[in-house]
Amino acid sequence: MLDSMAGIEGAILHRTTTAQQLADLLSERILAGAFTPGDRLRESAIATELGVARNTVREAVRVLELGGLVRYEVNRGAVVISPTTESLDAVYTARERLETAAAARPATAEQIARLETAYTNLATATRSHDTRHVVEVDLAFHATIVSFLESARLDLFYAELTRELRYYLMVLSVEDRELDKPRALLREHKAILDAVRTGPPETAVVAVRAHIHDNAKRVTEILIARTQTQPGPLAARP
Amino acid sequence: MLDSMAGIEGAILHRTTTAQQLADLLSERILAGAFTPGDRLRESAIATELGVARNTVREAVRVLELGGLVRYEVNRGAVVISPTTESLDAVYTARERLETAAAARPATAEQIARLETAYTNLATATRSHDTRHVVEVDLAFHATIVSFLESARLDLFYAELTRELRYYLMVLSVEDRELDKPRALLREHKAILDAVRTGPPETAVVAVRAHIHDNAKRVTEILIARTQTQPGPLAARP
C-alpha cells in the first residue's frame, strides 16, 4: 500500500514505514494548502482514501504533531494550526531571539561565504517571479544566520519554527504581496549580509532585528485585515 | 482503566486521555530509572501490565517521543535515549547558546528578583542533602535565566533540553558527586546572580558560559570514565 509515493523517501537513514510516508504526505498536503487552518484531519476518511488502516493514520498524525503543523484536541483529533496574532508573535519572537543571538557572534569566513550564497540565491529567486520559491529562499537565508550558532539542536528547532511560519505565510497569501517590492526585500537582506560581512556584530544585530520586526508587523497586519473581512476559516477555536 | 493514576492529571486544560496518562507514567518511570539507556519499551509487556491495549501504548510512546526521552527505531520500537559524548555536547551547546543570549540582555528588576528566588531555593536545597532535588533546583535556576529571553517557545524548547539532560545526569549518577562540593556549586551560581544583578551584561555572559563549560566538561568526563569501566548499558547502538 502507498507504493505510489515511493519517490518521496528522502534520506535512506531510516527505512521508511507506512506511517512515516503517510506523515510526509500529509505534511506536504497541508503545506500545499489542501487543508485550511482549523480543519480536522478525519482519520477514517484519510484511511479509506489512501488504503491504510486507521491505526496507521493515527500514528502518522502523531508524527505530524512533531512537525508542529497540527495539534491534538481531545475528542476532536488532529487540527491544523491557525495563524493568530499570538501564534505569529510567538514564532517571530523566537526567531528574533535566535537570529539576533546568531548575528551577535563574530562570523567566520566560511559562514560569511554561506550567507553570500544564500543572498545570491535570493537575488536569483526574485527575478524568477515564483513567489512561493522566494519565500523558501528567504527563509533559507535566515536559517543560515541561525546556523552561525553552530548548534544542531537549535537548527532543528528553528526548522520547526520555519515550517510553521511558512504555512502561515502561505495561508495568508503573503507571497503575493511580497512580489510588489523585491527591491525592498533584497535591500534589507543585503543590509544584513553587509553588516555581518564588514560591520561590528552590533550592526548585524540591529539589521536583523529591524528586518524581523518589519516582517512581523506586516504579516500581523495582513492577518488582522484578513480576519476582519472573512472571519471564517482563519479563526482559531477557544 | 488506569484509574489508579488519577492523581497525576496536572493541568485541567486538556481532559486527559488514557494515552496521555500512560505517556506521563512512562515518562516518570524513565526519569526514575526504571529503564536504562538503550532499553526497548516493549509494547505488549507494558500493555498487559497496565491493562491497556497495545495501540494505546504505541500512541503513548509517540507522545513520549515529543518529550525527547525515547526515539524510534524501525522494527525495534521505542528505545530509551543513551548519553554519549555527542548527545551531551549537543545539549550543552544548545544550553550555552540560549543562556548566554539570555544573559546578554539587560535584566529587569522583576527578572532579577526571580533569579534571586531561584538562588535562594538552590541554597536551601544544598542544605537538604537531597541530591536529586539539588539537580532539580539547579536546572530551575538556569531555566529562569532562559526565561529572560521572554519567548514562550524557547522556554518550551529549553524544558525539552532539560528533561533530556536530567535523565543523563540521573543515569550517570552525577548527583552523587555533586554533593561533595555544594560550596563550589553555590559560588558559581552566586557569581552568575551577581553578574546579572550588578555587572554589565558582558560579565553575566562570561559567568554563565564558564559555568556551563565546566559542567559539560565534568559530566562528559564522568561519562567517559563510566563507559570504560562498564561498557554495558550505556553504549548507544550504531
Added chain:
DNA sequence: AGCACTTGAACTGTAGTACAGTTGAACGAA
C-alpha cells in the same frame, strides 16, 4: 575453539473490527 549458517521465539508494523463516549449541526419548541 572459532566462524558461518540456520532456526525459532519474541516483537514490531499494519490491517481490520467493534463499541462506548463526545461533538456538532440540524431540528424543533418556546
Added chain:
DNA sequence: TTCGTTCAACTGTACTACAGTTCAAGTGCT
C-alpha cells in the same frame, strides 16, 4: 431568536490477526 433535543459522524480505546524483522541460541563446519 434562543434554547434544548436528537442524531449522525467521529474519536478514543480495546481486541484479534498476521507478515516481516530482529536477535540470540543452537548447529554444523573447519
